[in-house]
Amino acid sequence: MDKTIITVVGKDAVGIIAKVCTYLADNAINILDISQTIVQGYFNMMMIVDMQNAKKQHDGISADLTALGSQIGVVIRCQKEEIFNKMHRI
Secondary structure (H helix, E strand, C coil): CCEEEEEEEEECCCCHHHHHHHHHHHCCCEEEEEEEEEECCEEEEEEEEECCCCCCCHHHHHHHHHHHHHHHCEEEEEEEHHHHHHHCCC
């Protein structure tokens, strides 16, 4: 399994989840876990995905998601699980 953490943060709008999930499905990326909240009009979503069967390499997917985020008005970050864990270790 090739786990990756995807975070999506920004002002809430219609279709954020649909657009991100459609991109993932179109690229054979499986969502393992997902959590999303909206706090005072701000959207926050965190996903753990499996990129083992992804159609592109991690860097390409990360760049695509960054571009998608710009199009829909949110910030999307895509980090491999081991890097995410090292960055958030106490």
